[in-house]
Amino acid sequence: MPTTVRLIAPSGYPNDAELAKRGAAALRAQGCELVNTECLVRQHQRFAGDDDARLADLHQIGTGSGQEIAMAIRGGYGLTRLLDRIDFAAIHQRAQATDAIIVGHSDFTAFSLGYLAATGGVTFAGPHLCSDFALPEVDAYMVEHFWGILRSPNYALRVDVPQTTARPGRIAGTLWGGNLAMLCSLVGTPYLPKIDGGILFVEDINEHPYRVERMLLQLQQAGVLERQQVLMLGDFSGYRTTPYDAGYDFSPMCDYLAARLPIPVVTGLPFGHCPTKATLPIGAQAALDIDATGFTLHLTGYPTLRG
Numbered sequence: 447m448p449t450t451v452r453l454i455a456p457s458g459y460p461n462d463a464e465l466a467k468r469g470a471a472a473l474r475a476q477g478c479e480l481v482n483t484e485c486l487v488r489q490h491q492r493f494a495g496d497d498d499a500r501l502a503d504l505h506q507i508g509t510g511s512g513q514e515i516a517m518a519i520r521g522g523y524g525l526t527r528l529l530d531r532i533d534f535a536a537i538h539q540r541a542q543a544t545d546a547i548i549v550g551h552s553d554f555t556a557f558s559l560g561y562l563a564a565t566g567g568v569t570f571a572g573p574h575l576c577s578d579f580a581l582p583e584v585d586a587y588m589v590e591h592f593w594g595i596l597r598s599p600n601y602a603l604r605v606d607v608p609q610t611t612a613r614p615g616r617i618a619g620t621l622w623g624g625n626l627a628m629l630c631s632l633v634g635t636p637y638l639p640k641i642d643g644g645i646l647f648v649e650d651i652n653e654h655p656y657r658v659e660r661m662l663l664q665l666q667q668a669g670v671l672e673r674q675q676v677l678m679l680g681d682f683s684g685y686r687t688t689p690y691d692a693g694y695d696f697s698p699m700c701d702y703l704a705a706r707l708p709i710p711v712v713t714g715l716p717f718g719h720c721p722t723k724a725t726l727p728i729g730a731q732a733a734l735d736i737d738a739t740g741f742t743l744h745l746t747g748y749p750t751l752r753g
Contacts, residue, residue: 448479449751450514453575454503455485455494457553458522460576463487466519469580476589481510486519486575493524501528504557507548508540513752514547515596520576521552521625529556529637534564541567547596547749550574551649552719555624560637562622562729568748570595571624571647571717572725585721592725596751603724606740607714611704614737617675621732621745623647630661633668642673645732649680649718655699658682662703676734677703677711681718712741 451473460466466486473480485503488495507516538561541548548569550557558569573579573588595601622641623629626648632638650658665671679700687695704711712734717723727748735742 447753448477450510450512451478451480452507452510452514452516453480453482453485453519454507454516454550455488455519456500456504456528456557457494457518457524458492458520459489459494460486460520465576465580469519469575469578472579472584473575476593478515481514482506492522494519497527497531500524501531504528504532504537507537508544508546510544513545516546516548518550518554518574520574521550521554523553525553525556526631529560529635532557532560534561534567537561538565538567541749545749545752547751549725551717552625553628555628556632556637558624558728559622559629559632559639563637563639566729568727568729570725570727570748573723577719578721578723581721585723587716587722591723595725595727595745595748599746599748599750601745603743603745604740605714605716605743608739609712609714609736609741611701612676612710612712612736616733616735617645617710618731618733619643619645619675621645621647621726621730621743622728623678624649624728626650626658626661627653630664633664633670638670639729644674645676645678645734646671646674647678647680647715647717647726649715650682651719652684653682654685654687655682655694655696658696659699659703662707666707672708674709676709677707678715678734679711679713680715681720681723683718683720710736712736714740
């Protein structure tokens with residue numbers, strides 16, 4: 447039986463029609479049946495339709511006749527406009543009744559964190575149709591870990607990246623996070639979950655290291671980081687340094703944060719605006735085992751595909 451993928455477009459529209467077609471074809475080739483494909487051709491200004499159309503996509507999650515994956519077609523901007531109109535409780539009720547799986551990253555972080563704050567519901571920080579499945583060569587690591595976690599109620603992600611600042615040991619707690627800029631934009635709003643003892647992961651793109659540092663210091667100064675057990679850094683690519691930076695790059699920025707922040711900092715998480723990404727359940731339970739050569743992230747407590 448094919449897996450039903452409900453496409454949702456709560457943010458930007460595909461900037462290339464051929465890209466959207468290629469992404470749809472890639473999902474179909476992996477045994478998926480797509481619904482709501484009309485969202486791929488919607489456009490209003492820089493958005494994938496007006497606010498009402500994009501909100502309707504979210505409110506259709508879990509309304510199919512069986513289990514479905516609701517997948518954002520891309521990020522961009524637009525979800526912040528919708529947050530105060532989203533009926534998170536109704537979406538959660540339908541998602542629970544149908545075991546719906548909700549997937550997205552980047553701008554979709556606003557929905558995932560708002561959903562977690564309002565209902566405790568788990569979503570997945572994972573691939574988009576346009577930015578991941580539409581690549582000329584779909585990343586094998588992404589595909590393996592996307593379907594791997596969705597088909598297993600217990601999943602382990604092993605990453606061999608030597609840790610220079612985090613001490614070996616085990617840390618257990620709620621896994622949460624996403625795009626750093628989106629997370630910071632929710633500080634002071636009801637859409638930022640109040641997580642104590644969590645495992646926080648963040649990523650971003652086109653953000654100079656000083657801006658990444660500034661956002662993380664904002665989270666510290668807002669009292670968010672001190673309530674976590676560990677900070678995991680994913681992919682931070684696309685930025686450029688200049689001669690003015692005089693050696694201030696991502697590595698020295700991380701060293702500064704490791705010395706400054708009250709929690710350990712783990713680097714090398716394969717997640718972000720990059721082809722090679724894991725799929726991470728926001729709001730699930732995690733146990734992080736750190737050793738000298740890397741770390742293993744054990745994940746439980748998230749919806750999976752039936753059968």
